[in-house]
Amino acid sequence: MDARALAALAANPGCRRRALLDGAGVDKGALAQALGAPANFGQSQFAHQRGNSFEARVKADGGADLVRLLHERLRDGTEPPGPGAVATPDLTAPGPQGRTARTALALREATEAGRWALLDHPMVSLDVAGSPAFLEPDAVVVHPDGSWTVVEIKSFPMVDGSADPAKVGAAARQSAVYALALERVASMIGEPPEGGDDATMAPGAAGPSDQAGAAETAGAVDAAGAVVPAEAATLAGTAEAAGPVVPAPPAEAAGAATPAEAADPAGGAAPEGPANPAEAAPARARVRHQVLLVCPKDFSNLPTAEMVDVRKQLAVTRRQLDRLTRIEEIAAALPEGTTFDLRLTDDGRTPTRPLEELTAAVDAVDAAYAPECLSACELAAHCRTRSREAGLVEALGRGVRGELGGLTTVDAVLTAAMERPADDVPTGDPAVDALRRAAALRAEALASRPEAVACR
Numbered sequence: 001m002d003a004r005a006l007a008a009l010a011a012n013p014g015c016r017r018r019a020l021l022d023g024a025g026v027d028k029g030a031l032a033q034a035l036g037a038p039a040n041f042g043q044s045q046f047a048h049q050r051g052n053s054f055e056a057r058v059k060a061d062g063g064a065d066l067v068r069l070l071h072e073r074l075r076d077g078t079e080p081p082g083p084g085a086v087a088t089p090d091l092t093a094p095g096p097q098g099r100t101a102r103t104a105l106a107l108r109e110a111t112e113a114g115r116w117a118l119l120d121h122p123m124v125s126l127d128v129a130g131s132p133a134f135l136e137p138d139a140v141v142v143h144p145d146g147s148w149t150v151v152e153i154k155s156f157p158m159v160d161g162s163a164d165p166a167k168v169g170a171a172a173r174q175s176a177v178y179a180l181a182l183e184r185v186a187s188m189i190g191e192p193p194e195g196g197d198d199a200t201m202a203p204g205a206a207g208p209s210d211q212a213g214a215a216e217t218a219g220a221v222d223a224a225g226a227v228v229p230a231e232a233a234t235l236a237g238t239a240e241a242a243g244p245v246v247p248a249p250p251a252e253a254a255g256a257a258t259p260a261e262a263a264d265p266a267g268g269a270a271p272e273g274p275a276n277p278a279e280a281a282p283a284r285a286r287v288r289h290q291v292l293l294v295c296p297k298d299f300s301n302l303p304t305a306e307m308v309d310v311r312k313q314l315a316v317t318r319r320q321l322d323r324l325t326r327i328e329e330i331a332a333a334l335p336e337g338t339t340f341d342l343r344l345t346d347d348g349r350t351p352t353r354p355l356e357e358l359t360a361a362v363d364a365v366d367a368a369y370a371p372e373c374l375s376a377c378e379l380a381a382h383c384r385t386r387s388r389e390a391g392l393v394e395a396l397g398r399g400v401r402g403e404l405g406g407l408t409t410v411d412a413v414l415t416a417a418m419e420r421p422a423d424d425v426p427t428g429d430p431a432v433d434a435l436r437r438a439a440a441l442r443a444e445a446l447a448s449r450p451e452a453v454a455c456r
Helices: 003-011 016-023 028-034 045-058 061-074 095-113 165-189 210-217 232-241 249-254 259-263 311-323 327-332 355-363 371-375 380-389 398-404 410-418 430-447
Strands: 117-120 124-128 131-135 139-142 147-153 290-296 303-309
Touching: 003 016, 003 124, 003 131, 003 165, 003 311, 016 028, 016 124, 016 327, 028 355, 045 147, 045 303, 061 117, 061 139, 061 147, 061 290, 061 303, 095 117, 095 124, 095 131, 095 139, 095 165, 124 165, 131 165, 147 165, 165 290, 165 303, 165 311, 371 380, 398 430, 410 430
Parallel strands: 147 290
Antiparallel strands: 117 139, 124 131, 139 147, 290 303
């Protein structure tokens, strides 16, 4: 399961069918083809090649140009990275678990080094409905202050600093999935202090051993929100406002002598002013809530970029993933012997399983269809057909479904609208009352135009 599929699943957490099939690694495209309802979306081979070519150009020269582009968009007044200032750690390892552990170790080492680093196609894990999903961002940049930025490289153009809002939104949701997984890695490096809303973590020295980090990376993910410590300047200002006082013996025993030490008892870096690298405290790992979206500039092959705030998408994704039913619970509710095996022939392409048997297996898992699924799920055409056959209002969209309340079928909606009570007393159901009023207005309009075609 990739981040795009995971973002689509998080957008529709009530769909048990997709949760089970994605968690089990079922090829939904082949399944839809066997059901006679193939998906009508996807990316052409030419688009894949163009995207790969553009990504290779962006990451040329060891990612130095990409990091400089990120620094330009940050506009934080810091010195730009010089030649040879960007480290590119080797992330090669066998298997997804090995790559995940190697990525966690590389992030820890880069954070403690306090220099720019570019991780090309790292691998992180995220717990989805009780099953680990391995995700591969395009790149992650480690800043000298220990913060991490997700880099998302897309092949759609950015014209005059703006791009297709729908595509930018999809990229933001996908990047939020990566940021959520990276927060787990940051929490491995150190436990976050309480307070705030950023993802600042404790120094890397507090992290677990490499072997423990490898085991935790492949495990469950803490979906709790990331937090930041209180501002050091605020604490220092409070101490100054109190005026000069004679330290009490407990304070002398604590050894809090300077405002910087009082603001950061754990020994973190000073919040203001330049620091001597030889005396600087270990950097704190935190996941930035702004991702770098890199796109071709004005239909050319030259890269341009903008920072995209994903705090909203991050909060929504975290909340929706928490709502997903565990795959074990979904599988336990299935009839005995349910399987999605297509029974392919020796060529590996032709399914031999009877259509009726395969359809029954798919329909045994509840789905939550919405028109938005047509652009995100391979089984959407099959689910739409089933929804229409059952007369479910979900086929009309989530907005209509929400307005109709307890009326779940089109027949129930029409029945409620066509009823004509003698006393015309409100029913107390806003949806039913609104339907009856709309039906009355429609009847009046048709009465004024006898030639109008009756509704069927």
